Amino acid sequence: MSQPVTPRRTTRSSAGSASDPASPSKSRPKSTPRRQLIPAASKEEEGEDERSAINALLEALPGRRAQASDLLRLLAPAPALPLLLYGGAATGKTRALLLALRHIRPRPRRVAYAALRSLPSPRALFASLLSQLSPPPSSSASSRQRVPDKPSDFVAALRDALASLCAQGEAVYLVFDNLEVVRSWDKGGQLLALILRLHDLLRLPQVVLVYVSSATPDAYYSMTGSVEPNHIYFPDYAVDEVRDILMRGHSNPKLYTSFLSVALKPLFRVTRRVDELGAALEPLFRRYCEPLGDLKAVPDESTKRRLFEHIQPHLAVALNETFSVPMRASVDQCKDGNSGVKASTKRQFGSRDSLSTELEFHMSVSAKYLLLSAFLASRNLATLDAALFDSTGGSDNHKRKRKSSQASMNMKDTMVEEMLMKGPGTFPLERLLAIFQCITSVSEDALNDVECPDSMMNGSGMTGLMSDVLLQLSTLCNSNFLSKSRSCPLEGAARYRSNIDEDLALKVARSVSFPLSKYIYRR
Amino acid sequence: MAAAAPVASQAQAVLRGRLCDPGFVHSALRSSPDTNYSKLKYLVASSVSEACNNSVLLLGPRGCGKAAVVDMVLEDLKKEHPDAISVIRLNGMLHSDDNCATKEIARQLCLEHQLSFSKMASSDDNTEFIIDMLRECGLAHKTILFILEEFDLFAQGKQRLLYSLLDAMQSLTSQAVVIGVSCRLDADQLLEKRVRSRFSHRKLLFVPSSLEDTQRLVEHLLILANDSGLPAKYIMDYNSRLTNIFSDKKFKGILNSLMDADATTSNILRFLFRAVSYMDMESGFLSMESFVKALSSMQRQPKMDSLQDLSILELYILVCMHRLEDKEQSSYNFTSIMKEYRSIQDAYKTSDKYTSTVCFRAFEHLLDRELISFGDNRGRNQALEYRPVKLLVSSRELAQSLKLNTTCPAVLQKLFDRERYM
Numbered sequence: 001m002s003q004p005v006t007p008r009r010t011t012r013s014s015a016g017s018a019s020d021p022a023s024p025s026k027s028r029p030k031s032t033p034r035r036q037l038i039p040a041a042s043k044e045e046e047g048e049d050e051r052s053a054i055n056a057l058l059e060a061l062p063g064r065r066a067q068a069s070d071l072l073r074l075l076a077p078a079p080a081l082p083l084l085l086y087g088g089a090a091t092g093k094t095r096a097l098l099l100a101l102r103h104i105r106p107r108p109r110r111v112a113y114a115a116l117r118s119l120p121s122p123r124a125l126f127a128s129l130l131s132q133l134s135p136p137p138s139s140s141a142s143s144r145q146r147v148p149d150k151p152s153d154f155v156a157a158l159r160d161a162l163a164s165l166c167a168q169g170e171a172v173y174l175v176f177d178n179l180e181v182v183r184s185w186d187k188g189g190q191l192l193a194l195i196l197r198l199h200d201l202l203r204l205p206q207v208v209l210v211y212v213s214s215a216t217p218d219a220y221y222s223m224t225g226s227v228e229p230n231h232i233y234f235p236d237y238a239v240d241e242v243r244d245i246l247m248r249g250h251s252n253p254k255l256y257t258s259f260l261s262v263a264l265k266p267l268f269r270v271t272r273r274v275d276e277l278g279a280a281l282e283p284l285f286r287r288y289c290e291p292l293g294d295l296k297a298v299p300d301e302s303t304k305r306r307l308f309e310h311i312q313p314h315l316a317v318a319l320n321e322t323f324s325v326p327m328r329a330s331v332d333q334c335k336d337g338n339s340g341v342k343a344s345t346k347r348q349f350g351s352r353d354s355l356s357t358e359l360e361f362h363m364s365v366s367a368k369y370l371l372l373s374a375f376l377a378s379r380n381l382a383t384l385d386a387a388l389f390d391s392t393g394g395s396d397n398h399k400r401k402r403k404s405s406q407a408s409m410n411m412k413d414t415m416v417e418e419m420l421m422k423g424p425g426t427f428p429l430e431r432l433l434a435i436f437q438c439i440t441s442v443s444e445d446a447l448n449d450v451e452c453p454d455s456m457m458n459g460s461g462m463t464g465l466m467s468d469v470l471l472q473l474s475t476l477c478n479s480n481f482l483s484k485s486r487s488c489p490l491e492g493a494a495r496y497r498s499n500i501d502e503d504l505a506l507k508v509a510r511s512v513s514f515p516l517s518k519y520i521y522r523r
Numbered sequence: 524m525a526a527a528a529p530v531a532s533q534a535q536a537v538l539r540g541r542l543c544d545p546g547f548v549h550s551a552l553r554s555s556p557d558t559n560y561s562k563l564k565y566l567v568a569s570s571v572s573e574a575c576n577n578s579v580l581l582l583g584p585r586g587c588g589k590a591a592v593v594d595m596v597l598e599d600l601k602k603e604h605p606d607a608i609s610v611i612r613l614n615g616m617l618h619s620d621d622n623c624a625t626k627e628i629a630r631q632l633c634l635e636h637q638l639s640f641s642k643m644a645s646s647d648d649n650t651e652f653i654i655d656m657l658r659e660c661g662l663a664h665k666t667i668l669f670i671l672e673e674f675d676l677f678a679q680g681k682q683r684l685l686y687s688l689l690d691a692m693q694s695l696t697s698q699a700v701v702i703g704v705s706c707r708l709d710a711d712q713l714l715e716k717r718v719r720s721r722f723s724h725r726k727l728l729f730v731p732s733s734l735e736d737t738q739r740l741v742e743h744l745l746i747l748a749n750d751s752g753l754p755a756k757y758i759m760d761y762n763s764r765l766t767n768i769f770s771d772k773k774f775k776g777i778l779n780s781l782m783d784a785d786a787t788t789s790n791i792l793r794f795l796f797r798a799v800s801y802m803d804m805e806s807g808f809l810s811m812e813s814f815v816k817a818l819s820s821m822q823r824q825p826k827m828d829s830l831q832d833l834s835i836l837e838l839y840i841l842v843c844m845h846r847l848e849d850k851e852q853s854s855y856n857f858t859s860i861m862k863e864y865r866s867i868q869d870a871y872k873t874s875d876k877y878t879s880t881v882c883f884r885a886f887e888h889l890l891d892r893e894l895i896s897f898g899d900n901r902g903r904n905q906a907l908e909y910r911p912v913k914l915l916v917s918s919r920e921l922a923q924s925l926k927l928n929t930t931c932p933a934v935l936q937k938l939f940d941r942e943r944y945m
Contacts, residue, residue, distance in 0.1 A: 073800040077535065079542075079543035081792070150623065193616060201614065216828075216829060231823070235831070235832055270881060272834045420855075421856055421911065423909025
C-alpha cells in the first residue's frame, strides 16, 4: 500500500469539496469571523516531539486546555470507544477535534469528515464518506460507481472500504459533525440510530467514530435506548478566555486591552458567543481609535479616560443592536468628521430604547400608507372598522366608552392576553383597500402639495396614491413587510398579515405625519 | 523513571485493546457454569447434533453482552462442527425491509456455499432459493443459523420474513436455528399470531450484573497477565498497586455510584476506558485519581451545564418565562415574555434593559440550546414571536443554576425567589 501516510486535512470547506461532485450538496463554509479570530497555528509537525506538539495544540486552542487533553487521551491509541463532543455554538468543538486529529500519535491513516449540515440527505452523506475513504478511481470510466442509498448497502460498502484501509492495523477516524440536524430530517430517527450504532455494526476495532453535536447527549436517547458514546463537554468561554481569544493577532495589544476592559463586560452580559462578540466589538474598536492619531502608541491613563468618555455613548447603542450594518449616510458622516455623529448619538443615547426617529430606508409615500393600513388591519378587529373610520375620522369614539365593571375589566385582560398570543390577525385584500382609502382621504390636504397640478382626476387626493396599489402590495410582500397566507378554503381569496412591529409602524407614520395612534384600538 | 513512559503507554494500549474487544470482556463467562452462554450453547449444540429446528430469543437491555455471547457460542460451534453449520447474520436496522432481507440471506447463502449470487434476482426467486437451500442443507445434515439482531425491528409491518423463515422450519427436512436478539423485553409479544404459533418460546433473559460480578469483571479487565509482553517488574508493580486500589473503600464507593445509574457492562466499559485513558503517564500506573476523574466526567448533567453557560440576559428571559408559568398562564409566547420583562425592568430599573431585537436574539439562543422549545408544531407560517413556547427546565434546576452562577445579579435571584414564597 503506497497510500500517503499524512492524514487528509479536512476542514469544513475542504471536506465539502472532497464530497462527490454528483451529490446535490454544495458545502458552504461557515462564516469567517471565527476563523479569523483564531488564526490557525501553522506549525511544521515533522520531527517535533510529542510534548511540544501538545503545547502547540493547547496554544492554538485558548481556554480549551482540559478538553484538548481529554481529546488527545481518548482518541489516541487506535482501539477507542466512540466519542461525542457537545457544547453550544461557537465553542470550538470542530476546531479542537480537527487540530487534535492532526496531533495524535500514531498518525491516523485516514480521517473522513462529514458535516451533516452540508450533506442534506442520507445519500449525500453515504456518497461523501465513501468517496473520502476509497481512493479516487483511476479511470474515468469506472468513476460511475453506484452510490448506495439503502443503509444496508452503505454499511456493506463502508465495511469493505474500511477493512482494506485498516488491514495494516492503522486507525481510521470517522467524524460526524452537526449531528443535531439529523433529528429534523425525514426519517431522521432511523439514520441517527444507524450513525450512532455504527461501532456495533462495523465491528472494526481500528475504526474510531467521533460525533460532534451542539445538542446535549440526552437529545439522542431513542425509545430502545441507543448506545451512549463517551462524551466531552465544551462549555462556553468564560470572560477571561474570550478576552484571550479576542486579543490574538492584534497589532497594539495594550490599546486593545484597555478597549476590552471597557467594552467586553457589558456586551458579555448580553451574549456569550465569541462570534457575535467579535462582530459587535470590531466596529466599536474602530470608533474607539478615532480620537487617536497614532494607532501604535501605548495609551496612558489620561488617554484611556478620554477614550472611555468617547466610546461610552457608542457602547450604549451597540448593546441594543443585533446587527450593525453601516448605512451609506452614516459612513459618509464618519468620513466628514464626527460633528454629526455626536448629535445623533446623543439623541440615541437620550432615548434608551434607541428609537431613532427617522426611517432608515426609503419607501414611496403610497407604500407607506399601504403599510400603515395593513398594520391597522392586522391590529384592529374587523368589527371596529366602521367605528374607527367613520366620516369624522374616528376621533370621537370616546363617546361610546362605558363605565367598566370588574367583570368587563377581567374580560378585557383575557382579551389582551389572547391578542398577545395570537399575534397580528389576517385580513382580506378588500379590507386593506378600504382602510387604505379611508386613511389617504383623511390626510388629503397634506397630499395636495405633491399632487400634479395638471392631473385630470384631481377631484380627490387619493387617486395618485391609488394607482398601482397591487404592485406596491406585492413589493411589500416580497420585502417581507407583509406575508401572504394561503387562500382560505371558504372565502377563496388570499389573506394577508402585517409583520411589522409597532415601533416601525410609528416611525413610518411619523415620516408621513399621519396620526397613527388615533386609529389603533386600545383596550 | 525515564523508561516508564513507553512501558506505560504500551500497557495502556494493551488495556484499551482489551476494553474494546467484546470477546475478551465476556470471556470469563466461558469458565463459569449455568450462564446464558452455557444455556445457549447447549441449546444450539443439541439442535445441531440432533438435526432439529429451533428458535430462541435473547432479551435484555442494551450493553449486557447479548451479541458477545452469541459470537462466543458461534465461535465454539464452528470449532466443534466445522462443516455442519453455516451462519446468516441479519440486523433489524439494516434489513427490516422484507425484500432487502431475503436478498441479503440469499447473498450470504451464496457466499457460504460458493454459489454465484445474482443481484438481479427478484424477491420471489430469492425466497424460493432460500427454501430450496434449507431443504438441501437439511438433507446434507447441515444446520443454518439465522442470527437476527434488533429482532423487534423485524416485527414491524407484515412480518413476512419471519413468517416464511419459521414456516419453512416446520417441515421435517429443514434444519435451522433462529436466534433473535433484542433489547425489547416484550419482543415476543410483538409477533403476529401466525408467527408466534410457529415460534418455540425459548427466551434467555440478560440482566445487568451484580456488584460482585462487576468487581470480578473489573479485575479481569485491568489486571495484567504475565504473558502480556511487558517487563515482569512493571507488571508486578502495576498489579500490586491495582489490588490496593480495588481493596480501597473509596473504589467500592465509586463502583457503587456508577452502578446506581447504569449497571450494564457497556457502562462499566466506558468508565474503565476513561480511567485507563486518564492513566498517569509520569508514574505509569493507574491511580485512584484517574478513577475519580473518570467518574466525575461520566456524571455530568448536560442541562445544568448549559444553564451555567447562559448570559445574564438569557437568564432574565428564563426567569420571565418561569414567572409566567407560575402565574398559571396556560400558554405564552415571545411577546408576552417581553411584556413581563419590561414590567420587571420598569419596576426594578436594572441596567439590563435591552431592546426587543436583542432580547429576541437571546431567545433564539435559548431555542438553540434547547432549554426552551415551541409548544406546538402548528402555525409554521406564523411569525416566531407569536408561537407559543414552553420551558424545558424545571424550577429546581433553574434555582440551582441561579445560585451557582457567580455573576448572576441579586435582583434576578430575588425575582425568582419571591414568586416562590408568595
